[in-house]
Amino acid sequence: MSGFKISSALWDKIHHFASFPQTGVSLQQMVLFGQNPSQGTLFKASQFLAEELPVRLAHRVKELDQLPHKMSDMPSIHKVRNWYAQSFEELITFPKPNLTEIVRQALNDAPSAATKLPESKPNPSMYRILNSPVNGNGNGNSFKANGGAVDKTKLRIPMERRYFASTKNIEWPPEMADYNRRFTDMIDLIKKRHDPTVTTVAQGVLEWKRMYKTEHIGLDMQNWLDRFYMSRIGIRFLIGQHIALNTFPNHEDYVGIICTNCNVHDVVHEAIENARFVCEEHYGMFKGPPVQLICPKDLTFSYVPGHLSHICFELLKNSLRAVVERYGSSSEDTLPPIKVIVVEGKEDITIKISDEGGGIPRSAIPLIWTYMYTTMENPQDIEQDFTASDFQAPMAGFGYGLPLSRLYARYFGGDLRLISMEGFGTDVYVHLNRLSSSREPLQ
Ligand SMILES: Nc1ncnc2c1ncn2[C@@H]1O[C@H](COP(=O)(O)OP(=O)(O)OP(=O)(O)O)[C@@H](O)[C@H]1O
Numbered sequence: 001m002s003g004f005k006i007s008s009a010l011w012d013k014i015h016h017f018a019s020f021p022q023t024g025v026s027l028q029q030m031v032l033f034g035q036n037p038s039q040g041t042l043f044k045a046s047q048f049l050a051e052e053l054p055v056r057l058a059h060r061v062k063e064l065d066q067l068p069h070k071m072s073d074m075p076s077i078h079k080v081r082n083w084y085a086q087s088f089e090e091l092i093t094f095p096k097p098n099l100t101e102i103v104r105q106a107l108n109d110a111p112s113a114a115t116k117l118p119e120s121k122p123n124p125s126m127y128r129i130l131n132s133p134v135n136g137n138g139n140g141n142s143f144k145a146n147g148g149a150v151d152k153t154k155l156r157i158p159m160e161r162r163y164f165a166s167t168k169n170i171e172w173p174p175e176m177a178d179y180n181r182r183f184t185d186m187i188d189l190i191k192k193r194h195d196p197t198v199t200t201v202a203q204g205v206l207e208w209k210r211m212y213k214t215e216h217i218g219l220d221m222q223n224w225l226d227r228f229y230m231s232r233i234g235i236r237f238l239i240g241q242h243i244a245l246n247t248f249p250n251h252e253d254y255v256g257i258i259c260t261n262c263n264v265h266d267v268v269h270e271a272i273e274n275a276r277f278v279c280e281e282h283y284g285m286f287k288g289p290p291v292q293l294i295c296p297k298d299l300t301f302s303y304v305p306g307h308l309s310h311i312c313f314e315l316l317k318n319s320l321r322a323v324v325e326r327y328g329s330s331s332e333d334t335l336p337p338i339k340v341i342v343v344e345g346k347e348d349i350t351i352k353i354s355d356e357g358g359g360i361p362r363s364a365i366p367l368i369w370t371y372m373y374t375t376m377e378n379p380q381d382i383e384q385d386f387t388a389s390d391f392q393a394p395m396a397g398f399g400y401g402l403p404l405s406r407l408y409a410r411y412f413g414g415d416l417r418l419i420s421m422e423g424f425g426t427d428v429y430v431h432l433n434r435l436s437s438s439r440e441p442l443q
Pocket residue numbers: 314318319322355357358359360368373374375376394395396397398399400401402403426
């Protein structure tokens with residue numbers, strides 16, 4: 001258990017920061033901003049994070065503390081809340097560098113029109129989230145995002161006015177590089193501290209289920225988890241991107257962790273190989289079900305390959321499992337193939353994964369999007385596995401594959417849909433927004 005305690009002074013600061021709205025960024029902005037960054041640009045990025053991360057963390061601390069149905073009292077939820085508070089404190093107390101007036105001036109010079117970032121657009125999934133029965137127009141429950149406390153009048157500088165990269169011809173002092181290095185090290189530690197967040201929150205939900213002897217979490221908790229994990233994806237994306245910009249060697253196809261030339265065929269192919277390997281190991285098969293991939297080999301776009309491979313890997317595991325469980329692992333040579341078709345439209349790149357694994361009963365469809373719903377019998381011991389960092393790629397059993405994959409797809413303006421034909425199989429559509437201009441769906 002973390003020994004960290006939240007003092008009342010720290011609570012005050014948390015409430016103050018949580019009263020500011022979060023500032024979403026778009027993939028496109030991150031790509032344009034991070035191309036060939038100078039120490040000055042990296043410094044600007046760290047200034048943005050030094051302001052934005054505490055706001056995002058403060059929202060989460062407050063939410064973790066105000067969870068409904070006494071969920072906040074669960075030991076694992078406490079633990080996670082304290083990690084967030086500790087990271088918040090480290091960020092707001094991190095010493096600022098001493099910069100000369102000339103350097104300050106250079107940093108504050110208005111960006112030229114040529115280096116201005118494009119505006120981001122609202123993420124389409126915000127509309128869906130706000131119109132869900134719990135948030136926005138719903139009537140049932142009064143539990144709102146952020147405890148309903150964001151003061152919209154506290155406007156913050158939008159991304160497009162905040163970031164610029166026109167700092168190439170300036171000689172930056174060594175203190176700046178030193179600050180950039182130390183800041184990067186600090187957020188790297190924060191990222192590591194939060195590695196087990198998904199698993200620990202899930203454990204908190206289990207503790208709650210046990211204590212109140214109930215099987216299912218309500219829609220309000222479900223929406224809360226969606227919001228919480230979505231926020232986590234965003235925080236980790238910002239931190240991961242910053243660390244990569246500061247520490248990775250230059251690569252012509254990468255800006256930080258964003259691949260500007262992400263080859264869909266290659267990423268999906270690798271996910272297929274990995275998922276089949278896990279399937280073969282799990283069922284003790286010599287050869288897992290065949291998977292056919294139909295995808296233009298030269299189809300590329302800007303994306304975070306890690307997000308795409310995570311989504312595909314999770315979906316493929318589901319399809320492989322469904323096929324094996326329907327036909328049995330001993331009928332290796334006659335298993336119907338899983339078909340993966342990738343097409344490119346103007347707005348979206350869509351990946352369709354079709355299996356003949358028997359589909360899902362219609363009554364179970366709402367459940368598959370809930371966290372911790374699984375039909376895996378004897379899933380791996382959740383609590384033991386949950387002490388590790390993120391998932392260690394088991395075949396199935398946590399019931400996180402679908403809901404988390406949908407969040408990853410939505411994060412950059414895409415979506416995930418599943419259509420089942422009970423008695424035959426399942427089609428899953430992954431829509432990836434290739435315009436990359438939508439900002440993170442933050443609440
Ligand atoms: N292609 C599919 N065919 C049949 N059932 C499926 C398919 N995809 C998902 N399901 C059902 O939905 C449930 C939830 O899937 P989800 O991916 O969220 O979790 P999981 O696979 O059980 O565990 P994990 O979190 O380890 O992925 C599965 O247990 C399974 O019953």
